[in-house]
Amino acid sequence: xxxxxxxxxxxxxxxxxxxxxxxxxxxxxxxxxxxxxxxxxxxxxxxxxxxxxxxxxxxxxxxxxxxxxxxxxxxxxxxxxxxxxxxxxxxxxxxxxxxxxxxxxxxxxxxxxxxxxxxxxxxxxxxxxxxxxxxxxxxxxxxxxxxxxxxxxxxxxxxxxxxxxxxxxxxxxxxxxxxxxxxxxxxxxxxxxxxxxxxxxxxxxxxxxxxxxxxxxxxxxxxxxxxxxxxxxxxxxxxxxxxxxxxxxxxxxxxxxxxxxxxxxxxxxxxxxxxxxxxxxxxxxxxxxxxxxxxxxxxxxxxxxxxxxxxxxxxxxxx
Amino acid sequence: xxxxxxxxxxxxxxxxxxxxxxxxxxxxxxxxxxxxxxxxxxxxxxxxxxxxxxxxxxxxxxxxxxxxxxxxxxxxxxxxxxxxxxxxxxxxxxxxxxxxxxxxxxxxxxxxxxxxxxxxxxxxxxxxxxxxxxxxxxxxxxxxxxxxxxxxxxxxxxxxxxxxxxxxxxxxxxxxxxxxxxxxxxxxxxxxxxxxxxxxxxxxxxxxxxxxxxxxxxxxxxxxxxxxxxxxxxxxxxxxxxxxxxxxxxxxxxxxxxxxxxxxxxxxxxxxxxxxxxxxxxxxxxxxxxxxxxxxxxxxxxxxxxxxxxxxxxxxxxxxxxxxxxxxxxxxxxxxxxxxxxxxxxxxxxxxxxxxxxxxxxxxxxxxxxxxxxxxxxxxxxxxxxxxxxxxxxxxxxxxxxxxxxxxxxxxxxxxxxxxxxxxxxxxxxxxxxxxxxxxxxxxxxxxxxxxxxxxxxxxxxxxxxxxxxxxxxxxxxxxxxxxxxxxxxxxxxxxxxx
Numbered sequence: 001x002x003x004x005x006x007x008x009x010x011x012x013x014x015x016x017x018x019x020x021x022x023x024x025x026x027x028x029x030x031x032x033x034x035x036x037x038x039x040x041x042x043x044x045x046x047x048x049x050x051x052x053x054x055x056x057x058x059x060x061x062x063x064x065x066x067x068x069x070x071x072x073x074x075x076x077x078x079x080x081x082x083x084x085x086x087x088x089x090x091x092x093x094x095x096x097x098x099x100x101x102x103x104x105x106x107x108x109x110x111x112x113x114x115x116x117x118x119x120x121x122x123x124x125x126x127x128x129x130x131x132x133x134x135x136x137x138x139x140x141x142x143x144x145x146x147x148x149x150x151x152x153x154x155x156x157x158x159x160x161x162x163x164x165x166x167x168x169x170x171x172x173x174x175x176x177x178x179x180x181x182x183x184x185x186x187x188x189x190x191x192x193x194x195x196x197x198x199x200x201x202x203x204x205x206x207x208x209x210x211x212x213x214x215x216x217x218x219x220x221x222x223x224x225x226x227x228x229x230x231x232x233x234x235x236x237x238x239x240x241x242x243x244x245x246x247x248x249x250x251x252x253x254x255x256x257x258x259x260x261x262x263x264x265x266x267x268x269x270x271x272x273x274x275x276x277x278x279x280x281x282x283x284x285x286x287x288x289x290x291x292x293x294x295x296x297x298x299x300x301x302x303x304x305x306x307x308x309x310x311x312x313x314x315x316x317x318x319x
Numbered sequence: 320x321x322x323x324x325x326x327x328x329x330x331x332x333x334x335x336x337x338x339x340x341x342x343x344x345x346x347x348x349x350x351x352x353x354x355x356x357x358x359x360x361x362x363x364x365x366x367x368x369x370x371x372x373x374x375x376x377x378x379x380x381x382x383x384x385x386x387x388x389x390x391x392x393x394x395x396x397x398x399x400x401x402x403x404x405x406x407x408x409x410x411x412x413x414x415x416x417x418x419x420x421x422x423x424x425x426x427x428x429x430x431x432x433x434x435x436x437x438x439x440x441x442x443x444x445x446x447x448x449x450x451x452x453x454x455x456x457x458x459x460x461x462x463x464x465x466x467x468x469x470x471x472x473x474x475x476x477x478x479x480x481x482x483x484x485x486x487x488x489x490x491x492x493x494x495x496x497x498x499x500x501x502x503x504x505x506x507x508x509x510x511x512x513x514x515x516x517x518x519x520x521x522x523x524x525x526x527x528x529x530x531x532x533x534x535x536x537x538x539x540x541x542x543x544x545x546x547x548x549x550x551x552x553x554x555x556x557x558x559x560x561x562x563x564x565x566x567x568x569x570x571x572x573x574x575x576x577x578x579x580x581x582x583x584x585x586x587x588x589x590x591x592x593x594x595x596x597x598x599x600x601x602x603x604x605x606x607x608x609x610x611x612x613x614x615x616x617x618x619x620x621x622x623x624x625x626x627x628x629x630x631x632x633x634x635x636x637x638x639x640x641x642x643x644x645x646x647x648x649x650x651x652x653x654x655x656x657x658x659x660x661x662x663x664x665x666x667x668x669x670x671x672x673x674x675x676x677x678x679x680x681x682x683x684x685x686x687x688x689x690x691x692x693x694x695x696x697x698x699x700x701x702x703x704x705x706x707x708x709x710x711x712x713x714x715x716x717x718x719x720x721x722x723x724x725x726x727x728x729x730x731x732x733x734x735x736x737x738x739x740x741x742x743x744x745x746x747x748x749x750x751x752x753x754x755x756x757x758x759x760x761x762x763x764x765x766x767x768x769x770x771x772x773x774x775x776x777x778x779x780x781x782x783x784x785x786x787x788x789x790x791x792x793x794x795x796x797x798x799x800x801x802x803x804x805x806x807x808x809x810x811x812x813x814x815x816x817x818x
Contacts, residue, residue, distance in 0.1 A: 004807050005814045015810050017802040019640060024800055127691040129742065136692070191747065212812055279812050 014286030015278055021251075022272075025289065029168070029250025030271050037247050038269040042086045042138055048266055051246045053239065055266045056082070056259075060141040068122045072115060075105075080144040083121060085130040087137045089270075091186035093130035095121055096144065096158065108157045109185065145267075146260040150231065153223040154178050157185025161255045161267055162198065162230060163277060164240035165285065168250050169300070171237045171309045172288045174198040175277045176205065176228065181220050187255075194218065195280030196225060201312050203233030209280050236264045237306045243269055245302070253277075325798065329791045336787030343782065353777040358591045359391070360527055362565070363617065364428040366575060368583035370420040375579035379428055380568045381411040382525075384440050386547070387562055391431040400426065410570055424580070434527075434591075436562055444543055445518060453510065457501055460494035465515050475517040476549055476557070479542045482508050483556045505538040505553045518543035523568040524550075525587055530620035532588040536567050536574060588617040592781075611783060624660065626779040629789045631656050631766040636796050638762045643803030646759040647739045654732050655759070656766035661727040664767060668760070671728065674706050675756075678737035679744070681706075686745070700734040707733075 010017075016025075037043050048055045059081055060074050075081070083095040095118070098108040105113050124130070125139040151160045158179040165173045175195050179185040182192030189195050194215070197206040205228035208215055217224055230236065240254040243266065253273025256264050278284055300308070344351060366377055381404065384390065395402040400415040413428050453461045468485065472478035486495060486504055498507055505521045512519035523536040539558075540551040550558045550566075558564065568574050577583035611622050631653040638644045646652055659667040681702050685695060711726060736759075744752040769775060778785055802810075 002814055003811060005811050007802050007807065010802060010807070010810055010813060013813050015802075015813055017800070017806050018643070019803065020800040023798065123691075127695075129692065190751070209812065212809065214812070279810065282812070284813075 010284070011286075014284030014288070014290075016275060016285045016289070018275060020286075021275060025167070025251040026272050030252070031248060034248045035271050038249065038252065038271050040086050041084065041088070041140055041268055044266075044269060045140075045142075047246055051242065053242055053246065053266050054262060054264070056145055056257075057143040058140065059143060061086075062122055062139040062141070063126060065123065065126065068119050068126070071119065071122065074141075075115070075118070078141075082142050082144050083118065083125070084140050084142070085125040085137050086140055087128075087131035087135070088125075089130075091158075091188045091191075093121065093125055094186075098144065145257045145265060148231070148258040148260050150228075151178075151258070153221050154218060154225075154228075155185075155187075156180055156220050158187055159257050161187050161257045162236065163273065164237065164254045164256060165273055165277060166240050166244050166252055166254060167289050167292050169241055169244040169302075170292050170305050171200060171240050172292065173277055173281055173283070173285055174200050174203075175280045176230065178218065180210065180218070182210075189274065189276040189280075194225070195276055196228060197277075197281030197283070198228075198230060200237075201310050203230040203236070204228065207280070207282055212279060231258065232263055234306065234310065237309060238302065239264050239266060241302055241305050241309075325794075329794050332787050332794070333791040336784050336791070339784035339787075340782045343784070351778070353773045358434045360432050360434065360565075360589055360591050361619075362430045362432070362525070362527075362587060362589045364430075364585055364587050365617075366415075366426040366428070366577075366583065366585045367423065368577045368580040369423050370580045372419075372421040373579055374418050375416070375420045375424070375577070377415045377426055377578075377580070377583070378572070378576040379413040379415075379426075379585065380572055380574050381413055381428075382430070382565055382567045383410060383569060385566055386439055387434065387436055388565060389433045389435050389438055391433060393428065393430045395426070395428045397426040410568070410572060412572065420579075432565075434562060442547065444546070445520075453498075453514070457498060460497045461511055461514055463494050464492075464498070465511060469515060474544065475512070475519075475542050476544045478515060478517060479508070479512060479519070479540070479549075479551055480556050482511055483540075483551060483553060487554055503538075505540055508540055508551075508553060512540075512542065520569055522550075522566050523574055524564050524566045525589075527563040527565055527589055527591070529589070529591045530623045532586075532617045532620050534587040534589070536587070539564070539566070541566075541569070588620060590619045590623065611780060623776065623780050624657065626783060626786075627660070627770040627776060628653060628657065629786050630775055630779060631770050633789050633793055633796075634766040634769050635762055636793050638765065640796050640799055641803060643805035644758040644762055645755050646762050647736065647743060647755040648759070651732060651736060652759050652763040653766055654729060655763040656770055658728045659763065659767040660771055664764070667727075668764070670710060671733075671760075673710060674703060674728070674733055675737055675740065677706050678703055678733070679741055682737055682741040686741070696734060696738055699737050700731060703730055703734045703737065 037047055042058075042061060045055055045058050047053075059078065060071075062068060062071065078097075079100055081097050083097075085093045088094065095113075096108045097105045097113075099106045101112060103114070105115075105118065107113060122139050125137055128136045131137040145159045147155070147159050154160055155178045160176055160178045163175045163177060164171050174197075176198055177187035177189065178194040178196065179187050180192055180194060184191065187193050192211055194208050194210045196208040198204065199206050205226065208225040210219065216226060236256055236258070239256060243252060243254045244250070247269065249269070249271055251271075251273075253270040255267040255270065257267050259265050275285075297304070364379060366379060368375075368377065377400075381393070382390075393404070395404075395413050395415065397415055399420075400417045403414045405412045405414055415426050452458075464482075464485070468478065468481045472481050485491075486499070486508060488495075490496070491499060498511075502510065509519050509521045519540060519542045522539050522541050524539045525534065525536055528534075538553060540553055541548040542551060543549075550561050550564065552558055575583055575585045611619060611626075632650065634656075635646070635650060635653055639646065639649075655667075655671065658671075661667075662670065678699065682699060685698060690698065707726060707728070707730065740752050740756055743755060
């Protein structure tokens with residue numbers, strides 16, 4: 001049978017299931033009151049700004065209908081920008097404008113949209129179309145991240161991001177997410193994005209999967225998916241580890257992009273990160289998390305935590 | 320909570336539920352499984368009218384003693400009204416009166432009876448009454464209809480069957496359609512039978528169906544055949560199994576007469592119970608008896624439905640946490656299952672898929688209108704109601720009575736389902752919408768199947784304390800940290816790494 005795997009096999013490899021994640025990690029280590037900090041990207045931005053964590057610049061925020069009517073002068077000065085809902089998830093409701101062509105706005109895919117389209121999107125966002133439970137929402141207009149040259153052929157449309165799982169302040173597992181045509185450029189594994197497992201110690205790719213199947217080349221660009229190495233790996237892990245310090249979330253996923261000029265930028269955080277990262281890494285989270293739970297360190301510093309992660313704390317625990 | 324106190328609490332809940340149920344079982348002899356024969360029915364007639372001011376009287380015709388039923392007790396509870404039962408003649412009547420009343424009034428008549436298929440009442444063949452006589456052209460038409468049918472029939476019974484078949488043929492023949500312009504089908508059959516010297520009468524009867532509310536009496540036909548009455552449905556012919564039909568009114572006086580009031584009407588509610596439940600019901604004056612059988616009958620029917628909800632919730636918890644099925648809306652499937660219980664599965668399923676499908680199409684047009692969320696949902700509610708109306712009318716026109724069942728679905732839930740599915744469709748693609756839609760339907764159907772099991776319904780209503788056990792099971796599932804069944808499939812990439 002190769003369409004079912006026995007629970008014993010999974011347990012031996014420390015694969016974590018949804019129930020275990022919810023009950024044992026999300027439920028136990030993530031205080032309820034910290035959720036709004038990560039679920040609302042505006043609050044995340046303010047928090048990050050105060051703590052000096054780099055994020056894409058906030059250009060405008062829109063929370064009322066009359067602001068949408070008067071949006072034109074604000075947008076006309078911008079050549080490129082990104083619109084997203086403050087409470088969005090899974091890449092929903094995001095519009096990336098990469099350039100202007102006379103009056104029209106040009107999306108990263110090359111498609112041209114007009115001002116009305118943008119107003120329509122903003123109305124949808126503030127009326128809560130993309131937020132959980134349909135509550136009214138704010139729209140964020142922020143600066144566009146310029147894809148680092150090494151990623152330019154690896155992703156369609158969107159900027160690839162790196163998801164790092166941080167447990168009790170220790171980065172434990174990482175994955176590079178690449179948009180495909182199938183995922184409509186979104187870096188969302190459910191929708192068909194590629195997940196490239198990244199060795200947490202070195203920042204080098206260990207293998208790629210799309211929709212649970214391993215692959216060696218990008219299906220759209222043909223670019224090989226082996227031999228990927230993330231630049232500034234230590235900086236990136238440090239950034240991820242700091243997210244724990246400012247939010248107080250014990251178990252969280254940080255989505256980080258690498259800007260061509262500014263280096264690693266925090267894109268957003270997630271208090272309920274998905275489990276697909278285990279498949280991309282070909283490794284379960286279970287043992288790494290257990291190893292960290294068993295650590296007896298009193299308030300390790302940021303540097304210590306990153307050191308431990310890069311020295312293979314989790315790797316050792318797996319032996 | 321720590322592990323052991325939690326397990327202890329769950330075990331305590333479980334044992335308490337089981338313990339109370341066992342105690343009640345031993346104490347009252349309430350059966351653990353639903354019995355088929357000798358079910359007890361409690362029937363409630365609710366009379367409503369508007370009193371003009373001054374004296375008012377209400378007369379309700381009561382069912383006669385008849386085959387297959389044994390009457391246990393009857394009461395006519397109504398504050399301020401004098402109540403008596405007139406037993407003059409074969410047709411008993413309940414009589415309420417009050418000297419000075421004004422405004423809307425509600426009167427209740429309750430009847431407990433036991434279904435006893437073996438019981439026979441000896442009845443005398445009624446003296447022939449002068450039948451409805453046909454006049455002029457109608458008489459000629461009646462004669463021709465009978466002349467054509469009499470040779471084909473051997474006795475009263477077959478003549479009645481022939482007549483019912485004839486009257487329901489589409490299109491009816493010339494004579495028949497002439498007669499039908501003048502007489503209602505039931506009256507016409509009765510009159511034709513009388514003209515052919517067959518003893519027949521039209522009756523009003525109540526169909527006994529568990530948990531029904533706001534029912535009305537229906538017209539039937541009785542034909543005297545071999546020392547007893549045979550019951551005919553004026554549309555379908557002879558009814559062989561009369562176990563669930565209670566004849567309420569035969570002969571002349573109307574079912575309800577109100578003097579000194581207007582806008583009078585009578586509706587019926589009923590529930591069935593197993594015999595020992597009646598023992599409890601008889602002791603209903605015991606203030607410590609808190610069983611559900613104490614409630615008014617209409618509310619009991621309601622609770623029979625409500626009490627199956629926890630079971631449905633358990634099914635949802637099981638499917639989501641142990642199997643890993645994705646549904647749109649956490650408990651939406653239970654509400655749909657609840658609606659299925661009232662619509663029958665197939666009719667409900669078809670209706671639901673039709674309404675949600677058509678709603679989705681309309682919703683795609685709506686997204687072009689650029690509305691705010693609340694207004695959009697409200698629009699969908701209106702559209703869903705329009706769809707339901709169209710569906711009900713069209714299916715009724717096509718002769719599919721079951722199409723009317725769609726009205727049992729909660730409209731707002733349907734509207735939210737449409738909205739959720741369409742957002743899913745736009746954002747995650749049709750595949751995800753299909754997966755979640757199918758998941759919801761699967762869970763709803765499973766919940767329906769469990770909730771409609773006769774033993775489950777019986778236990779849930781008669782032993783409500785067993786819900787503590789359901790609760791214990793839900794709590795236990797809530798602490799399950801193992802893999803979900805579908806995760807065993809999702810994580811198959813780990814298969815080849817296993818040593």
